[in-house]
Amino acid sequence: MRREPEDTVAGPEDGVAGTVEAVRFDRVTKRFGEHTVLDGLDLAVGRGERVTLIGPSGSGKTTILRLLMTLERVTEGVIHVAGEPYSHMPSGHGERGAGAGPGGPDPKAGLVPASERYLAARRRGIGMVFQHFNLFPHMSVLENVVEAPVHVLREGKEAAAARARELLGMVGLADKVDARPTRLSGGQQQRVAIARALAMRPEILLLDEVTSALDPELVAEVLDVLRDVARATDITLLCVTHEMGFARDVSDRILMFDRGRIVESGRADQLLDEPTHERTRAFLRAVR
């Protein structure tokens, strides 16, 4: 139940040493061809902090999660995780030096893009739950949850299965361990996906519009499970959602995105109840 106090959460401009930060985006730009999705983004998330990203679709929220999960690569800038470079790795010989160019020191000084091998070792601490669940349809529910602990964490089969049952119990699916995912409702599938992500004991959990593909009556069961997770663990949470009630309940901080930039950020109640930026007000009016 360890939670960092709010004031340890600093933006990169505050120059705090990396240790309290779970995630830091340092002037990150992501382009798909000509289209700029993220535009020089600076963002820091503290350990154990719960941050919700809101904003119109196409504003770059999901890209942030996908960059963190290494499903995409940054175009410019550097992502740090747990105080260490993540999108990049130290090069043997810093070819560029730490010279201060226009706009501060070069974030890429002495770094080269991370190799697949470097990423493989580092992305383990990060888990993700997807909009469309992405369960393995040819495996049972239990096999889905056990797969990574056994083959990545090298847990024993028995131990992994026991823990998987525990997690499936926690998400209310103890009686579905042997079922095929395709036999389950969307809400049930998403709860399996949550258990599967948690089985890897991630320090950071990314939730990418996890209720957007669900029938309305199934949304609550998934959000309830996630509220439990938020309450019972000290996991760092980055969450993209259109469920403002959920955002209010779990978030320490909400970031409002528009066109690849953060237009407003603040405590959950403050941003939702007294948004200062016109873009935020318009967006909140539209989603409510």
Added chain:
Amino acid sequence: MWDGEAAWAALPTVLEGFGITLVATVLGFGVALLLGLVLALVGRAAPRWVAGPVNAAAAFVRSTPLLVQLFAAWVLVPALDALVLGVLVLGVHYAAYLSEVYRTGIDSVPKGQWEACTALSLPRRRVWRAVVLPQAVRNVLPPLGNYAVSMFKETPLLSVITVHEMFHEASSFGSTHFAYLESFTLAAAVFLLASWPTSVLVRRLEARLAKGA
């Protein structure tokens, strides 16, 4: 015209040939399944300087006739037993086709499956073995079955390199006993009896998979 006795006399010879035909088909298809998978994986995952030549070789095999390949192999590797050679040539020829089938199957696995594997940090090898290939192969079982049937029906070509498969046996029985009609009819009937039920099975499998069972 039809000599029942001659047909009866031809039966053991034809069936003996059928045994060789089956062996050639099963072994040949086994080679094709394995080699085809290797070709598909190399074409997909290997660096370009490996994948390029391998893909070109597969395209070359696909665009030359099996009969020519059999003769060429026969001339180039005379030391090898005819049946072994036949199995290898059949296997390589069909592997070039099956690699395309596998590739289609691999492409049919949704992107989300790969992304889930990344999110779980599954090692590459495990991603292929446990997640992608089981789904990919399932998606292409019907075309794989069709290729098996079609290989079975092409085994008479092996007779040109003196493999004693069914057509070869029927032919030699016909020439020694002047009973071509009977021996070939028998051989045709055996082909029909073996391949028809198989294609029915393949079609049923196809229907079941289409229903999303």
